[in-house]
Amino acid sequence: MDSELINHDYYLLRGDKILALIRRIFHRYPEFRHDSFKYYARFARLYGGKVDKSPALKKVITFSDNSQSLYFGCPVMLAAGANKTAKRIPDYANVGFGGISVGTATRRFREGNTHRPRIGFLEEDRAIHNSMGLNNEGVEVIAERVDEQLIRAHKAGLCVGISIAETPGITDEAEKLKETVETFSIAYQAADYIEVNVSCPNTGESRIDLNTCFTERLFSEIMKFRNTQAVRKAVYAKLSPDLLERGLIAVMDILVRCGVNGVVMGNTFPSAKSEVIHLSTPLEKMAVLRDDGDRGGISGRPLYENMCWMVRYIKKNYPGMSVMACGGIDHGYKVYDLLKLGVDVVQCYSVVAFRWMAAHAMRRELQAALAADGYHNLDEFLNNEHA
Numbered sequence: 001m002d003s004e005l006i007n008h009d010y011y012l013l014r015g016d017k018i019l020a021l022i023r024r025i026f027h028r029y030p031e032f033r034h035d036s037f038k039y040y041a042r043f044a045r046l047y048g049g050k051v052d053k054s055p056a057l058k059k060v061i062t063f064s065d066n067s068q069s070l071y072f073g074c075p076v077m078l079a080a081g082a083n084k085t086a087k088r089i090p091d092y093a094n095v096g097f098g099g100i101s102v103g104t105a106t107r108r109f110r111e112g113n114t115h116r117p118r119i120g121f122l123e124e125d126r127a128i129h130n131s132m133g134l135n136n137e138g139v140e141v142i143a144e145r146v147d148e149q150l151i152r153a154h155k156a157g158l159c160v161g162i163s164i165a166e167t168p169g170i171t172d173e174a175e176k177l178k179e180t181v182e183t184f185s186i187a188y189q190a191a192d193y194i195e196v197n198v199s200c201p202n203t204g205e206s207r208i209d210l211n212t213c214f215t216e217r218l219f220s221e222i223m224k225f226r227n228t229q230a231v232r233k234a235v236y237a238k239l240s241p242d243l244l245e246r247g248l249i250a251v252m253d254i255l256v257r258c259g260v261n262g263v264v265m266g267n268t269f270p271s272a273k274s275e276v277i278h279l280s281t282p283l284e285k286m287a288v289l290r291d292d293g294d295r296g297g298i299s300g301r302p303l304y305e306n307m308c309w310m311v312r313y314i315k316k317n318y319p320g321m322s323v324m325a326c327g328g329i330d331h332g333y334k335v336y337d338l339l340k341l342g343v344d345v346v347q348c349y350s351v352v353a354f355r356w357m358a359a360h361a362m363r364r365e366l367q368a369a370l371a372a373d374g375y376h377n378l379d380e381f382l383n384n385e386h387a
């Protein structure tokens with residue numbers, strides 16, 4: 001890996017130590033600990049969190065196929081899974097985010113996996129592993145909530161995407177296709193963009209991004225629907241970071257052929273292959289999160305280097321694709337490095353469990369990195385990069 005893509009680290013400050021204490025106190029209730037983030041966002045003003053309306057880090061994504069542009073208060077987004085209900089979306093601007101993917105939503109309510117716990121914290125690695133299994137209230141409920149809050153979310157500087165996925169358990173491909181396109185069409189009416197999650201490792205089924213035939217059928221139907229709509233909204237595919245080069249090429253070629261606007265790279269990393277991401281926690285020390293003995297998908301700091309490799313590969317070989325980078329992003333310098341690679345925005349999740357006011361901290365670091373290179377704001381940097 002070259003020097004510009006180092007896994008920058010941050011000093012643990014008082015707030016980060018408070019978060020560590022909270023994790024320790026609630027170590028028997030990891031799912032409660034995870035869910036409490038919504039309260040942390042809701043009451044952020046009590047401990048100094050507020051919407052940052054400064055234009056310095058504003059980011060706009062434009063698309064060559066005339067899809068509606070996307071407006072972000074800053075290029076740091078909250079990734080799918082952290083707000084599965086789509087309730088109180090504007091709260092997430094208080095904690096510094098410039099965009100959010102809500103969901104993942106499936107066609108109907110899903111309880112998710114029944115095993116408990118479904119989440120574990122890997123303290124040494126600053127990582128989380130989970131096997132939630134796409135628990136959600138169903139796309140109609142989620143889309144309605146997004147619709148109600150979208151204007152307020154925009155005023156707070158948030159771009160709002162809905163993440164959707166297939167309904168696990170449907171074995172008939174035609175039925176699966178129909179349900180997923182229906183889910184897409186409902187989410188489409190409400191959100192700024194749609195993220196199609198084809199890489200969840202926690203449903204107990206084979207992932208769509210490993211089945212190129214179905215991936216092609218799915219995205220050609222989705223884009224066919226999209227192209228008949230009065231307003232053309234951007235469509236992203238969320239892929240798995242464990243794809244090997246050949247698999248990545250196969251999926252990327254399909255996405256380009258179908259006219260998909262971009263990719264979110266990527267989802268949690270399947271724990272069964274965890275040797276690839278160099279965890280210091282051995283697999284056998286991780287809690288079992290599923291009845292079949294699986295430890296779920298790993299998220300957080302250890303994903304970063306592998307994700308960078310994949311993002312670099314995509315930007316080099318598919319430069320027209322918009323990329324939202326996701327995986328172990330926990331420092332503003334990393335955001336800056338990724339923007340230099342051509343990434344449009346970054347998404348993060350695990351960092352909120354480890355860093356106090358993580359997105360605000362990353363904003364400050366990004367601004368410092370820009371200033372160190374002589375830029376007054378993100379626009380100046382982007383204009384220079386594209387000159």
Ligand SMILES: Cc1cc2nc3c(=O)[nH]c(=O)nc-3n(C[C@H](O)[C@H](O)[C@H](O)COP(=O)(O)O)c2cc1C
Nearest residue numbers: 079080081104130266267299300327328348349350
């Ligand atoms: C508890 C948990 C639940 C998640 N749920 C979803 C989900 O519903 N849909 C999705 O696309 N990704 C989900 N993810 C994956 C994240 O969106 C993200 O891709 C992954 O955690 C890597 O980013 P990070 O290293 O910043 O955490 C989940 C991750 C975690 C830790």
